[in-house]
Amino acid sequence: MAxxxxxxxxxxxxxxxxxxxxxxxxxxxxxVAAASSPTCFAHAGTGDPQQDANWADPxxxxxxxxxxxxxxxxxxxxxxxxxxxxxxRAPAGDxxxxxxxEYLEGIVTPxxxxxxxxxxxxxxxxxxxxRLVIHGRVRQALMFTVxxxxxxxxxxxxxxxxxxxxxxxxWHEEPIQRPVGSFHGLVSCSEWTGVPLSVLLDEAGVDPSAxxxxxxxxxxxxxxxxxxxxxxxxxxxxxxxxNGERLRPENGYPVRLVVPGxxxxxxxxxxxxxxxxxxxxxxxxxxxxxxxLLPSGKARMFTFVMDxxxxxxxxxxxxxxxxxxxxxxxxxxxxxxGKIAKVDVSADGGKSWAEALLDGPVMTRCxxxxxMPWKWNGEPAVLKSRATDETGYVxxxxxxxxxERGRNGYFHYNAIASWAVDEDGEVRHVYS
Amino acid sequence: MAxxxxxxxxxxxxxxxxxxxxxxxxxxxxxVAAASSPTCFAHAGTGDPQQDANWADPxxxxxxxxxxxxxxxxxxxxxxxxxxxxxxRAPAGDxxxxxxxEYLEGIVTPxxxxxxxxxxxxxxxxxxxxRLVIHGRVRQALMFTVxxxxxxxxxxxxxxxxxxxxxxxxWHEEPIQRPVGSFHGLVSCSEWTGVPLSVLLDEAGVDPSAxxxxxxxxxxxxxxxxxxxxxxxxxxxxxxxxNGERLRPENGYPVRLVVPGxxxxxxxxxxxxxxxxxxxxxxxxxxxxxxxLLPSGKARMFTFVMDxxxxxxxxxxxxxxxxxxxxxxxxxxxxxxGKIAKVDVSADGGKSWAEALLDGPVMTRCxxxxxMPWKWNGEPAVLKSRATDETGYVxxxxxxxxxERGRNGYFHYNAIASWAVDEDGEVRHVYS
Numbered sequence: 096m097a098x099x100x101x102x103x104x105x106x107x108x109x110x111x112x113x114x115x116x117x118x119x120x121x122x123x124x125x126x127v128a129a130a131s132s133p134t135c136f137a138h139a140g141t142g143d144p145q146q147d148a149n150w151a152d153p154x155x156x157x158x159x160x161x162x163x164x165x166x167x168x169x170x171x172x173x174x175x176x177x178x179x180x181x182x183x184r185a186p187a188g189d190x191x192x193x194x195x196x197e198y199l200e201g202i203v204t205p206x207x208x209x210x211x212x213x214x215x216x217x218x219x220x221x222x223x224x225x226r227l228v229i230h231g232r233v234r235q236a237l238m239f240t241v242x243x244x245x246x247x248x249x250x251x252x253x254x255x256x257x258x259x260x261x262x263x264x265x266w267h268e269e270p271i272q273r274p275v276g277s278f279h280g281l282v283s284c285s286e287w288t289g290v291p292l293s294v295l296l297d298e299a300g301v302d303p304s305a306x307x308x309x310x311x312x313x314x315x316x317x318x319x320x321x322x323x324x325x326x327x328x329x330x331x332x333x334x335x336x337x338n339g340e341r342l343r344p345e346n347g348y349p350v351r352l353v354v355p356g357x358x359x360x361x362x363x364x365x366x367x368x369x370x371x372x373x374x375x376x377x378x379x380x381x382x383x384x385x386x387x388l389l390p391s392g393k394a395r396m397f398t399f400v401m402d403x404x405x406x407x408x409x410x411x412x413x414x415x416x417x418x419x420x421x422x423x424x425x426x427x428x429x430x431x432x433g434k435i436a437k438v439d440v441s442a443d444g445g446k447s448w449a450e451a452l453l454d455g456p457v458m459t460r461c462x463x464x465x466x467m468p469w470k471w472n473g474e475p476a477v478l479k480s481r482a483t484d485e486t487g488y489v490x491x492x493x494x495x496x497x498x499e500r501g502r503n504g505y506f507h508y509n510a511i512a513s514w515a516v517d518e519d520g521e522v523r524h525v526y527s
Numbered sequence: 528m529a530x531x532x533x534x535x536x537x538x539x540x541x542x543x544x545x546x547x548x549x550x551x552x553x554x555x556x557x558x559v560a561a562a563s564s565p566t567c568f569a570h571a572g573t574g575d576p577q578q579d580a581n582w583a584d585p586x587x588x589x590x591x592x593x594x595x596x597x598x599x600x601x602x603x604x605x606x607x608x609x610x611x612x613x614x615x616r617a618p619a620g621d622x623x624x625x626x627x628x629e630y631l632e633g634i635v636t637p638x639x640x641x642x643x644x645x646x647x648x649x650x651x652x653x654x655x656x657x658r659l660v661i662h663g664r665v666r667q668a669l670m671f672t673v674x675x676x677x678x679x680x681x682x683x684x685x686x687x688x689x690x691x692x693x694x695x696x697x698w699h700e701e702p703i704q705r706p707v708g709s710f711h712g713l714v715s716c717s718e719w720t721g722v723p724l725s726v727l728l729d730e731a732g733v734d735p736s737a738x739x740x741x742x743x744x745x746x747x748x749x750x751x752x753x754x755x756x757x758x759x760x761x762x763x764x765x766x767x768x769x770n771g772e773r774l775r776p777e778n779g780y781p782v783r784l785v786v787p788g789x790x791x792x793x794x795x796x797x798x799x800x801x802x803x804x805x806x807x808x809x810x811x812x813x814x815x816x817x818x819x820l821l822p823s824g825k826a827r828m829f830t831f832v833m834d835x836x837x838x839x840x841x842x843x844x845x846x847x848x849x850x851x852x853x854x855x856x857x858x859x860x861x862x863x864x865g866k867i868a869k870v871d872v873s874a875d876g877g878k879s880w881a882e883a884l885l886d887g888p889v890m891t892r893c894x895x896x897x898x899m900p901w902k903w904n905g906e907p908a909v910l911k912s913r914a915t916d917e918t919g920y921v922x923x924x925x926x927x928x929x930x931e932r933g934r935n936g937y938f939h940y941n942a943i944a945s946w947a948v949d950e951d952g953e954v955r956h957v958y959s
Contacts, residue, residue, distance in 0.1 A: 119680050150670065153656050155797075159747055160648025161776070163624045165609030166601070167639040170780045172654050173773050177597030192595045200720040200768040201683040203635060207599040208772065216592025222604050224585050238582065248551050248855040251633040251886050251896060288632040315591055336632040338770065340640065341605050344593070348602045365587075423680040454683050456888050464683060 105421070105470055109449035111442025111477075112470035116452035119423070119466050178208055179277045188216030188315075191258070193280035196408050196427065202253070202454075202462040204283035206338045211345050212258050212281065214316035218365055222349040225313065227333070231371035234300025241349045244335060247290040252332065252355065253461040255429045257282035257401045259358035259385050265493065265508040270524040275411040278524070279512070282429070284462035285346075287353045289334035292327050296371070301328075305371045309378075310352050313365040320361050321375030322354065326399070330355050333366065356431030356460040357399040358507070360385055390501035401431035403490050404509040405438050405465070405482035416520030419473040424451075425466045430484035434458065437483050438465040444477035444513065444527050445492070451480070476516045477527050493526055537853070537902055541881035543874025543909075544902035548884035551855070551898050610640055611709045620648030620747075623690070625712035628840050628859065634685070634886075634894040636715035638770045643777050644690050644713065646748035650797055654781040657745065659765070663803035666732025673781045676767060679722040684764065684787065685893045687861045689714035689833045691790035691817050697925065697940040702956040707843040710956070711944070714861070716894035717778075719785045721766035724759050728803070733760075737803045741810075742784050745797040752793055753807030754786065758831070762787050765798065788863030788892040789831040790939070792817055822933035833863035835922050836941040837870050837897070837914035848952030851905040856883075857898045862916035866890065869915050870897040876909035876945065876959050877924070883912070908948045909959055925958055 108115050169176065178192035192211040194204055211217075222241040230236035261281035264271040271278055301324065308327055311319040322331075332353040335341060342348040347364030354361045360380055375381065375397070386396040405428035410416055424442075428435045434457050439448040451465035465480065482490045491499075493510035515525040540547050601608065610624035624643040626636055643649075654673040662668035690713035696703040703710055733756065740759055743751040754763075764785040767773060774780040779796030786793045792812055807813065807829070818828040837860035842848055856874075860867045866889050871880040883897035897912065914922045923931075925942035947957040 119682075150658060150660060153652070153745065155650035155652055156745060156747055156749065159620045160645065160650040162620070162648065163610070163612040163622065163643055163645070164777065165612065165624075167610075167641070167775045167777050169598070169772060170654075170774075170776050171651075172781075176772060178595070178599075180595040180597065186591075188591045188594070190595065192597075198773075199771045200681060201718045201771050203718045203771040205638065205770055205772045209599070211595055213592065213595070216594065218587035218592040219603075220585070220587055222602075226582060228582060246852075246854070248898060248900060249632060249857070250551075250898075253888075286633045286635045313585065313588060315588055317588065338637055339631045339633050339635040340601060340608060340637045341630075342602075343599045344602050345596065345599050349604075420678075422678070425681070456685075456890060458888060466680060468680060 107470060109442065110447040112472055113440060113442050113449040114421070114468040114470055116450060116467055118468045119452045176208070178211065179280070181277065189214050191281060193277045194283045195274070196276035196280045196406070197274045197411050197414070198276070199408070202284055202427070202464050203338065204285060206285065206340070206343050206346065209283040209285060209343070209346055210258065210281045212359060213314070213345070214318050215314050217345045218314045219344070220313060220349060220365060225349050225367070227350055227366055227368070229295060229299045229369045229371065232302035232305035232373065233371050234302070237295070237299045239295070241335070244290055244333060244350065247294060249288050249335075250291055250332065251286055251288040253284065253286050253458050254353060254355050255282055255284040255460065255462050256353070256359050256362050257429070259360060259398070259506045262508040263505050265510055266504045270526050272412060272523055274413045275406060275408055279406050281359070284429070285337045286339065287332055287334045288336035289332040289353065292331040292333050292352070295333060296328060299371070301371055304373055307372050307375050309370040309372060309376045310363040310366060311368040311370070312363045313367040318363065318380065319376065319378050320363060320380055321378065322361055324371070326354065326357070356401060358385065358401055361399060385506060387500070387506055388503040398507055402507065402509045403430035403432065403435070403482045403484040403488050404428065405480040405490060406512055407440070407478055407480050407514060410478070410516065410522045411514055412522050412524045414522050416471060416516060416522070418520065419471055422469050422471055423466055424469045424478060425464060426480055428463045428465055428480070428482040429461065430482065430488065431460060432488060433460065433485040435463040435482055436485045438463070439481045439483075440465070440467045441479045442469055442476050445479055448481065471516070473518060475518060477525065478514045478516065479511050481511050539902060541874065542879035544904055545872060545874050545881040546853070546900040546902055548882060548899055550900045551884045608640070610643065611712070613709065621646050623713060625709045626715045627706070628708035628712045628838070629706045629843050629845070630708070631840070632896075634716055634859070634896050635770065636717060638717065638772070638775050638778065641715040641717060641775070641778055642690065642713045644791060645746070645777070646750050647746050649777045650746045651776070652745060652781060652797060657781055657799070659782055659798055659800070661727060661731045661801045661803065664734035664737035664805065665803050666734070669727070669731045671727070673767070676722055676765060676782065679726060681720050681767075682723055682764065683718055683720040685716065685718050685890050686785060686787050687714055687716040687892060687894050688785070688791050688794050689861070691792060691830070691938045694940040695937050697942055698936045702958050704844060704956055706845045707838060707840055711838050713791070716861070717769045718771065719764055719766045720768035721764040721785065724763040724765050724784070727765060728760060731803070733803055736805055739804050739807050741802040741804060741808045742795040742798060743800040743802070744795045745799040750795065750812065751808065751810050752795060752812055753810065754793055756803070758786065758789070788833060790817065790833055793831060817938060819932070819938055820935040830939055834939065834941045835862035835864065835867070835914045835916040835920050836860065837912040837922060838944055839872070839910055839912050839946060842910070842948065842954045843946055844954050844956045846954050848903060848948060848954070850952065851903055854901050854903055855898055856901045856910060857896060858912055860895045860897055860912070860914040861893065862914065862920065863892060864920060865892065865917040867895040867914055868917045870895070871913045872897070872899045873911045874901055874908050877911055880913065903948070905950060907950060909957065910946045910948065911943050913943050
């Protein structure tokens, strides 16, 4: 019986073999149908423990295992799951490392795998010496120690942070062939906990004449950016914790500004200063960088919000499907404008689409994992995913994005990504 | 002006100085009131950057920082935040390590700090050699490799896991004096991702005569427990990922059974066998252990569900408040029966209560962080928290629990915990 694909009584609802997402919901009725043919989802064989050589005792059944540990680490068998350090290594400390999205599941990015973007390395900050100052157009300038900040009321929120330059290889003339994390992995998602910035600004007493805040980090780049006061009062967080514990050094220890849904660089790490003022500072990172020339000749600047985007992380480039079978297509969607409303998936290059299951909870400005069952018949296919957020914004096709933004694009690439699956099951990135 | 507590125009809503939880909601109006007196929440001082010696440049502003890393680790300044390895160290590999809840925020427990309970150490399992077998009263026995399992449709869920023996020091005659994590920290919360067990059981084809499943782990203890089939079909997960990445060795790598809301031991780590049968196996861990003699002389067994519970993690024993001020009381609540409906907090030893803010998202069988603003006037106080879940179950006072369960209790201690704050701000555990 093994290997008989036709055993499965599953009717596609869109081209290329996409199945109804309700197959993935926990429902005895539906799954009994799928499960009545055990080849629907591959398994190793019948395996009666008394008869099967594969059931021989492995050594760890007969020897006391390893000790307790103060702080655990991944299995040695998972050593390949690391950030991909790439891009500009000169000058030292200026570059990026990518989150290996192709190996991850769920919506939390482990803190050790959160992407990095540093302009002059990771400062080794002694929290006892670190200060955060709020000054400028305020009633009273304030200086906080980390200990002070830890005494304030806090709030937690699951939020993605995405570099404005993420996915910029999408602007290349030819589709780049890399694992999805090394192409799109300058985005990660954590539970951030800290003090609502509005509390601190209210305490300083913002002057009615103020409209911008210049946020500065304590790295040797003294990275700074200008941010509208209104956004900071609305939902910014002075974060002290990431995924339950204090921030990691490469993610801003001991204090990071988190600006929900806005491009990575606005989420200033090692935050040391908030200068309240009435105009942007026009710093390097909002003029020479993180800005783009449009076809009209005008420059696109202060493009804070990260638009809705989605990616299929499995199957994805570099992976190989092992023959016709039922697969779960899954991936991530997110939007800087709010919640993901739906994700559509296509297996025929965009000719037809079906709505994916969103694996809850669906939270604002947070990763959402989508899932779609797919019956691959072994013929070439092109997989795509398309996110729609709660504002009605729809992730664009690549040609639409390029028409709008021109060929000088580098930042904010959020076009629909296409993965081609060939007859051998090999997956590669295509423009289609 | 500094230190003038009376500057704050904040009216308590319950005894001991509890304030309205709405003060913690992001609301300009309310926070302007609190912030109009900057001593409401302690800070270091006025700090004009041009005038303050504390604003002198630290060394990290002037030297390139550290390199990118493949897999990050916490700051060296946070080295004290580790699991407390304790309890029985003989025989080797049998014991526990506690999650340091007093240092954590939000609801995710970092995987490196998830509590441990091992009976014979942490097996070093090669995932290529590991097998999971489902056999017994099924149409066809199945054997899965890890690779097979990774191809199945998955689902993610944020869930706490709590050892049935957590907080057992609560049964002691005298209140134990330890940090909250080393008393109550055999509970942690993660995003677990894996295959719904119902899918695999349906594929094996469970016989109508089956009602129990014996789950067995691949450690050298061959730990096994009996579980009702109905629960496993309802919501159990064969977990492969924890907080986005593959399971950690000490939490069951490569495969763990996750049984939402049920005592820790049922969440069998290193899962290798599910034997479908029609009666429990009456194993050591459900007879000699994880069972209790009641005052009536009857034994309480198969006490799977972890009842609703809450803990104030800050302030908590071992910490010291630095003088009268406004503090945020915060902590964790959870229930094995569903969502937390509310958490009440008392600052006068239970004479009066006020409802805490629940920091969202509130998810079923998951940690919920509660928060409550508190104006401490410097007099002795006794802090308590009391969880109510969506089924209406209310966390009991200690005397009520002991009356019901007697003096032979060891497992499932979930009474309201009381922290006394003395005039010097020192916090200790009391029975009251």
